[in-house]
Amino acid sequence: MKMIKLASVGLALTVSTLPARATDLTDIAPPDPAASETAGFDAGRVGFSIRINDEIEADYRTFATLVMPGERVSLSSNEAVAFSTENGLETLSTTDAVWQAPDTPGYHVIEIRNRAGGLIRLNAFVLRPATEIEAGVLQGYAIGQYPQEPYRGHDAYLPPAGFIEVPPELHDLPISPHFTLGQFLCKQEGGPVRYAVVRERLLLKLERLLEEVNAHGWRTDGFVVMSGYRTPVYNAGIGNGRYSRHVYGGAADIYIDEDGDGIMDDLNRDGVLDRQDAAALYDFIDRMLTRPDWTDFHGGLGEYGSTSAHGPFVHVDERGWNARWGRS
Template identity: 40%
Template sequence: MKRPGRVFGILLFAVGAGWASTATAQTPPDAPGFAVHIDDRLIDHSVGSTFVRQGRAVRVAASDLPSDARMRLDSAGLASHRLDDQDWRIQAPETPGVYPITLHNQASGQTRRLNLFVMQPFDPSQRAINGYRIGHYQPQPLHNLEVYEPPQALMPVAQADTDARLSPHFTIGQFLCHQQPGHWPKYLRLRSTLVAKLEAIVAALNRRGIAAQTLTVMSGYRTPQYNAAIGNTTTYSRHLFGGAADIYVDTNGDGRMDDLNGDGTVDVADARWLARLIDSLGEAKPRFVGGLSAYSANSAHGPFVHTDVRGVAARW
């Protein structure tokens, strides 16, 4: 007999220590035996994460437990309070950074490893943080939509933390802005729904017989400063808010899009094939609805697809 689990509220992604972030990394095996919720979100992968501001609390709960389960939570550097035998309240510290959490079923030996990404406050009027150039966010959100509000917190990413897992197939380093290569820490804004959508794309590719271990993220988060520097005049680009990614599939590691449609040529038709696959995901999961476009190759890059989670369908 299994005990019902509680449901609470923020997304967390589990992070396995030592798992690599490259396209050649093997998918970590699912952790069977029990499920994990962070607040009211189910962590439905073996690896996961959440972003939280300093001093905020989250609740971590195990569920679908066998009757003989004996749960223990390890959270070095985090203050935690056990609410009952399967439920904890965890306080985010005042020091930003990456904090691992591990749930153990001591009866079975099964574990779930989680990463808490603690962000630091950000004043949108700031143009730089510790020498890292941010630029100018528009003070008013586009159409007064929450997804376009200037960020109130950013995640500092140290060079040593770039391999920290967001999900089974993605690390935080894959989404960093391509500016100031030698500057650390870098700063990042990222929406959990985007990572979940990219995981769904990998799963859909695998179902089609394409053994993708990740997606190449050409462009994830962009600071407003970098967005303007590359000639993008869109001041409300979803990249600025951590809700967009320019991606392609590269299973052979040659640095360009794979021949997804099997016609012997890598061109925009492969990007369109990938875009159609992504478009089908929104039909089943409305939270993945967003912008979508296939782009041709040019002298700087091969074909790729833009996808985002703006909440409404947009095509161009």
């Protein structure tokens, strides 16, 4: 039977002190595909990859990219493929193509298929330009104000150039094998059309993390994204810092909840659901980020305990350098 430590008010988990670092994690190695298959986890890889604008490379059957109206998007595969979409596509060779985004915001699908029949479905979101924001409002949806100066001059903290337009029918749209667009929407009231930013490198990081935790033995088909994108106005309303990676679409607060009870699973297997389970996940991610094959995914990592509103969780982001908080 699982024991749950309850807060004095409500049904949230609580602990009074930070737990010590987990010490019983096995040595971490790159994911073993055979081990993942044995556990029943499908990483969603297709055996070839596509490089977008010479910056983001993905080998997943489903992925997403964010582009501005009229932007020319370069696509390059690591093997011979066929590119197809409804319009705007120029095939340059068996491995390269350019897609001309339309001038109006919307959602488009580009399919890339290799000779073995593997298929990448690239969901391309043509953004609603940030220049259309008036008095902190975009098409009736409150955005707020971004800092005029990027944090310490880093380009990752420049205000978004545009926003994904999200009508209700796109909430369940997969943007990677194990995550949907709706999981990253801000919790603020508004609609029916809402706006969001989800950075491609965050999706890559979350998918890699998911594959790693399954290889480690924490079986799950996805993370619960407790908080993804936040508008600056919402972020300020909950008292968070104005340079939070959430407002730039580059952060996710996550936990593992395979049994669906709304609480982090008993990851350290001590029979108690508490902050130490978040600590186990934190330590696992922290150790992975020391590996040479994880240098592209350096970012923030934070551990949080429970309140009357939520259980323990871990914050991850893709800021480009390692930052840590929440651990003793």
